Amino acid sequence: MKRQSFIRCFTAAGAALLLASCAHRDDPQAVLQEADRAMGGSNLKTLRYTASGSGASFGQAYQPGMAWPRINIPAYTRVFDYDNGAMQEDATRSRAEATGGSGLPLSGEQRATAAARGTYAWNVAGTAASAAPFAVDARVHDLWTSPHGVIKAALKNKSSLRTDGGKRLVSFSESGRFSAVAFIGSDGLVERVDSLVPNPVLGDVPTTTLYSGYRDYGGVKFPTRIQQSQGGYPVLDLQVNEVQPNAPAAIDVPPAVQSYAERVVADKAADGVWFLGGGSHNSVLIEMTDHLILVESPLYDGRAAAVLAEARRLAPGKPVRWLVNSHHHFDHAGGVRGAAAEGATVLVSEQARPWFERVLATPNSINPDALARSGRKVQLVGVNGRRSMGDANRPVEVIMIGDSNHAQGFMMVWLPKERLLIEADAYTPGAPNTPPPAQPNANNVNLVNNIDAMKLNPERILPLHGRMVPAAELYTAVGRRS
Numbered sequence: 039m040k041r042q043s044f045i046r047c048f049t050a051a052g053a054a055l056l057l058a059s060c061a062h063r064d065d066p067q068a069v070l071q072e073a074d075r076a077m078g079g080s081n082l083k084t085l086r087y088t089a090s091g092s093g094a095s096f097g098q099a100y101q102p103g104m105a106w107p108r109i110n111i112p113a114y115t116r117v118f119d120y121d122n123g124a125m126q127e128d129a130t131r132s133r134a135e136a137t138g139g140s141g142l143p144l145s146g147e148q149r150a151t152a153a154a155r156g157t158y159a160w161n162v163a164g165t166a167a168s169a170a171p172f173a174v175d176a177r178v179h180d181l182w183t184s185p186h187g188v189i190k191a192a193l194k195n196k197s198s199l200r201t202d203g204g205k206r207l208v209s210f211s212e213s214g215r216f217s218a219v220a221f222i223g224s225d226g227l228v229e230r231v232d233s234l235v236p237n238p239v240l241g242d243v244p245t246t247t248l249y250s251g252y253r254d255y256g257g258v259k260f261p262t263r264i265q266q267s268q269g270g271y272p273v274l275d276l277q278v279n280e281v282q283p284n285a286p287a288a289i290d291v292p293p294a295v296q297s298y299a300e301r302v303v304a305d306k307a308a309d310g311v312w313f314l315g316g317g318s319h320n321s322v323l324i325e326m327t328d329h330l331i332l333v334e335s336p337l338y339d340g341r342a343a344a345v346l347a348e349a350r351r352l353a354p355g356k357p358v359r360w361l362v363n364s365h366h367h368f369d370h371a372g373g374v375r376g377a378a379a380e381g382a383t384v385l386v387s388e389q390a391r392p393w394f395e396r397v398l399a400t401p402n403s404i405n406p407d408a409l410a411r412s413g414r415k416v417q418l419v420g421v422n423g424r425r426s427m428g429d430a431n432r433p434v435e436v437i438m439i440g441d442s443n444h445a446q447g448f449m450m451v452w453l454p455k456e457r458l459l460i461e462a463d464a465y466t467p468g469a470p471n472t473p474p475p476a477q478p479n480a481n482n483v484n485l486v487n488n489i490d491a492m493k494l495n496p497e498r499i500l501p502l503h504g505r506m507v508p509a510a511e512l513y514t515a516v517g518r519r520s
Contacts, residue, residue, distance in 0.1 A: 066199035066208050069222060070192050076226025078258035078283070079186040083121050086285035087260065089114045089276040093131070095140030096273050097239065097368030101446045102393035105271040107138030112147070114276060117287050118181055120190055124155035124289035125181040137443050139367040139463065144443075144480060153289055154178060160295040168318070169298035172238060172338035172372060175405065179216045179235040185228045185249050185261060188220045205229070214405045227252050227259060234404060238338040238372035241400030243269050258283040300344035304352060305506060307498065308456040310432065312352055313506050314345055319369060320502045321345050322460050323352060324434060324453070329359035331427060331434060332382065333451050333460050334502050335373030339408045342376025358382045360427065362436055364462040364502060365445040366390045374398065379412035385427075385436060387447030388420030421449060428453075439464060439488050444481050452494055459494065461485060462502035465512050470505075478516040486516050 074080055090113060094106035113130040132147045133140070142148050151162035152170070154177035159170045182191035197210040204224060211217040221230035230248050237243045251262035260281045266274040303316035310325035319336035330353055335342045349358055361382040364370055374384055375398065386394050398409075398416045409416070421436050428434035433455060439448040444463050451460040464485035489496065496509040513519055 064199065066197040067193065069199055069206050070189055070197070070208060073222050073226045073228065074186075074189050074193070076259065077186060077189065077228070078254075079189055081284075082186055082258055083284055084117065084119045084287040085184075085186060085258070085260070086115065086117045086282040086287070087278050088280045089116075089264070089278045091274070091276040092134065093274045093276075094272055095138065095142065096268055097237075098139030099366070100138040100444075102366045102390040104138075106269075106273060107140060108134035109140070109142065110134050111276070116184075117285065117289065118184055118187060119155075119287040119289055120181075120187060122155060122287075122289070123178075123181065124153070124287065125177060126151065126153040126287075126289050127180075139444055152177065154181070155289050155291050158291045158295050160292060167292040167295055169295045171298070171300075171340055175215055175236050178212070179233060179245070182212055183216070183218055183231045183233050183245075183247055186258075188218060188228055188231050191218070192220060211404075217404060236402045236405040236407075237269075237368070238375060238407070239368045240269055240397050241402045242404055245269075253281075255281040256283055300340050302344050302348040304348055307458055307500060307506060308453075311453065311456060311458060313500050314348060315505075317341065318503065320500070320504075322451070322500050322502075323349050324428075324432070325353050325356065326359075326429065326432060328356065330356050331360045331362065332358045332377065333362045334364055334370060334462065335361055335377040335382075336370050336502070337372040339373065339376040342373030343408070345373070346377065346380055360385055362427075362449070362451055363390075364450070365448045366393065367445060367463075370462055370502065375402075375407050375409040375416070378416040379408035379414055381414065383417040383419060385419050385421060385425070387438065387449055388422040389447035391418050391420035394418055437488075437492060439485065440491075441487070442481065442484050450485075450488075452492075452496075454494075457495060457497035458500055459489070459496035459498070459509070460500045460502070464488075465499060465515070466501055466503040467499070467505055467507045467511055468515075474515050474517060482512065482516050486512065486518065 091111050093109050093111050096106050098107055110132045115128045117126045128151050130147050130149050133142050153160055159173040159177050160167045161170050181187050192208050192210045195210040197208050200207050206222045207219050209219045216233050216235040218231055218233040220228055223229050228249055233245045234242045245268045248265040249261035252259045253262055262278045264276045301316040302314050305313040307313045312323045314321040322333040324331040330349055361377040362385045378384055401410050423438055425436045435452040437450055437452055439450055442448045465482050499507050499509055499512055
């Protein structure tokens with residue numbers, strides 16, 4: 039009798055444990071809490087790590103659709119502040135290949151700082167901070183898909199759980215920012231994060247981040263290798279050198295960033311031609327008889343909206359019928375969707391046209407952009423060699439820049455009547471009275487070669503970075519007289 043009673047009790051207890059175990063397997067919160075404990079994240083407020091390795095300049099492919107240009111990263115530090123939703127990255131980078139874009143110099147290293155907190159993002163050069171609103175989504179994503187960040191983000195959001203090959207996959211969304219799937223191993227460590235993050239050019243960008251070689255740092259587990267790909271190509275491969283749990287993290291939003299608003303400053307370059315500056319990237323507005331041509335809509339919807347509003351103010355009643363895109367790099371193409379949402383037909387290089395058709399058809403579903411809200415489809419026209427857009431009163435020529443190391447499918451705009459040349463990245467003027475470099479910039483030399491080959495005679499350069507300058511400054515920069 040006692041034996042039968044014991045068996046009944048044992049069977050009941052076993053069933054209860056089995057039910058609890060099954061419930062645990064079906065409960066994403068329980069899995070996440072287990073992972074948080076295994077990784078030492080429960081009392082983790084901040085984390086700092088240093089690393090070195092390689093990476094790529096995302097969005098700066100030499101040819102449309104190619105892999106992003108490779109870079110070297112000899113020094114890299116990231117600080118995550120989970121309590122305040124902040125992160126900062128300090129990195130030293132240099133080019134690993136000669137072709138393709140990015141803000142990196144053609145030779146030598148560049149040190150840069152990028153940061154975010156809450157809904158603000160900014161960059162720091164020297165001691166000056168500049169707002170980077172177009173980077174908020176990407177930096178919020180990087181904070182909350184970090185090894186501990188992804189667990190903390192999943193715990194505070196509604197999540198779901200499934201298993202695949204012994205891995206527990208927890209899915210969740212950070213509203214308006216990104217969606218993610220965290221792959222958690224049997225040891226409770228995050229091995230991989232698959233995510234989608236909005237991008238002004240690509241729409242929803244698939245991103246995969248791999249974490250491996252975990253070590254214990256004072257009770258906190260952190261990987262010794264971090265690998266990431268975005269848009270199908272590698273962007274990061276780091277070997278972690280040092281990890282400091284709960285390190286100091288004073289990441290405060292600079293006052294200039296808090297008060298930032300997109301500002302467009304219109305300078306008259308000629309009758310009916312305006313140089314639209316006021317930010318890191320410029321545009322040029324050209325007035326025709328019954329419509330407008332806009333050269334370049336950069337960065338993101340916010341900049342596009344400000345530029346288009348200024349166009350309406352300068353030439354009321356005339357629609358922006360054409361947008362000319364100088365090339366496919368993301369900082370110069372980030373406002374294409376915004377301009378297309380207002381009905382502009384987009385002129386791109388024929389080489390880039392199939393790529394643009396494909397990527398602009400991918401929606402920004404996580405954070406719907408102006409194009410998604412408009413319901414329009416982007417109208418694209420390709421240019422091969424040279425195209426005339428103007429009329430007898432104002433000729434406008436779109437011309438390919440050949441043999442550039444910066445990009446293929448690279449275009450400039452020539453206004454022969456006004457003798458104005460509009461170009462991006464082939465030449466960015468230095469500060470006034472800057473002496474010419476000892477070694478001329480290869481992109482500057484190539485632009486002069488193209489001007490000579492096309493028998494152009496510009497009086498002024500309207501660069502899509504920097505200030506409007508006499509053409510003589512370009513020739514001085516390459517060691518020639520105009």
